[in-house]
Amino acid sequence: MDELPAARPDADPGAVIATRALTKRYRGGQLAVDRLDLSVPAGSVFGFLGPNGSGKTTTIRMLMGLIEPTSGTARVLGQHMPRAERTVLPQVGALIEGPALYGFLSGRDNLLRYDAADPSADSRTRSARVAVALERVGLAAAAGKKAKAYSLGMKQRLGLAAALLRPRRLLVLDEPTNGLDPQGMREIRSLVRELASDGTTVFLSSHLLDEIEQVCTHAAVMAKGRLITQGLVADLAAGLHGRLAVTTPDPGDAARVLKEQGVTDVVVTGDRVTGDPPERDLAEVNALLVAAGVRVRGFGLERPSLEDAFVALTGEGFDVAG
Ligand SMILES: Nc1ncnc2c1ncn2[C@@H]1O[C@H](COP(=O)(O)OP(=O)(O)OP(=O)(O)O)[C@@H](O)[C@H]1O
Numbered sequence: 001m002d003e004l005p006a007a008r009p010d011a012d013p014g015a016v017i018a019t020r021a022l023t024k025r026y027r028g029g030q031l032a033v034d035r036l037d038l039s040v041p042a043g044s045v046f047g048f049l050g051p052n053g054s055g056k057t058t059t060i061r062m063l064m065g066l067i068e069p070t071s072g073t074a075r076v077l078g079q080h081m082p083r084a085e086r087t088v089l090p091q092v093g094a095l096i097e098g099p100a101l102y103g104f105l106s107g108r109d110n111l112l113r114y115d116a117a118d119p120s121a122d123s124r125t126r127s128a129r130v131a132v133a134l135e136r137v138g139l140a141a142a143a144g145k146k147a148k149a150y151s152l153g154m155k156q157r158l159g160l161a162a163a164l165l166r167p168r169r170l171l172v173l174d175e176p177t178n179g180l181d182p183q184g185m186r187e188i189r190s191l192v193r194e195l196a197s198d199g200t201t202v203f204l205s206s207h208l209l210d211e212i213e214q215v216c217t218h219a220a221v222m223a224k225g226r227l228i229t230q231g232l233v234a235d236l237a238a239g240l241h242g243r244l245a246v247t248t249p250d251p252g253d254a255a256r257v258l259k260e261q262g263v264t265d266v267v268v269t270g271d272r273v274t275g276d277p278p279e280r281d282l283a284e285v286n287a288l289l290v291a292a293g294v295r296v297r298g299f300g301l302e303r304p305s306l307e308d309a310f311v312a313l314t315g316e317g318f319d320v321a322g
């Protein structure tokens with residue numbers, strides 16, 4: 001039995017997505033999402049981060065009313081899902097794993113048909129809106145091609161175009177750069193930034209840490225169905241200290257001096273010596289290295305990454321390559 005938690009005092013009433021103890025256990029018994037409390041602030045670009053199988057798509061399906069939670073609640077744009085899906089969904093653009101396409105129709109005709117199925121969409125502006133959306137995702141030149149001849153990346157772009165047919169308050173994108181080449185990934189990232197600067201809240205899932213770091217203001221980290229942490233991307237890494245890194249042709253001497261000066265966990269890799277910095281002025285440490293005859297070519301603190309934060313939080317590696 002899942003207990004009903006008391007109202008959380010820190011719950012943000014203006015949150016665009018808010019879940020409370022949201023849980024999904026699949027029929028086979030798999031606990032895919034475990035008492036998730038998520039709070040996505042308005043105007044954020046929110047990264048939903050986690051390795052394969054951590055429950056991202058399952059959460060998104062519950063948020064979009066595609067599957068019922070086993071227990072707990074989900075609010076999207078202030079309204080209960082799936083109960084209010086008729087009023088909520090027209091305001092939300094969504095791209096969920098494997099967009100459904102008609103292979104025998106062109107990309108453009110798929111979008112025309114998709115828009116026509118939406119009773120709240122204006123038919124007079126339809127073809128113009130479709131053209132703009134195709135342009136935005138870089139599919140204008142391939143718009144007349146049959147969707148079954150699209151590559152994975154092109155299908156993904158078409159799914160994204162469908163989410164962009166109308167102005168939305170919220171975009172929910174499940175692994176939007178899946179299947180895209182590096183250039184395509186850059187295009188999607190700049191599109192996400194552009195949409196966010198228009199005031200759209202963007203919630204996107206990814207298992208690519210550097211992608212989240214580059215584009216998101218906020219992030220939540222999932223592992224095995226559970227929320228590990230959420231907050232500002234800048235804060236997630238800020239709890240960690242950077243590593244002190246010294247580049248030198250005299251790594252043995254450097255390591256000895258650094259240890260004497262209170263540097264711990266000293267690691268020598270070729271001409272690089274790194275360690276956890278001591279609680280003292282690093283300029284002094286640098287001066288002592290030089291005074292000891294160490295030829296210092298580089299000296300500085302390395303900024304911890306979101307990947308460092310993930311590893312520190314979960315005690316696990318992260319499958320960055322996917
Ligand atoms: N329809 C289903 N029936 C049973 N189990 C499922 C179903 N869909 C997903 N699962 C299981 O639930 C867990 C979470 O899966 P989910 O697809 O939500 O993960 P994800 O974070 O989106 O992973 P990925 O990064 O691979 O897309 C996994 O263990 C998965 O095997």
Ligand SMILES: [Mg+2]
Binds near residue numbers: 056057058097174
């Ligand atoms: Mg998924």
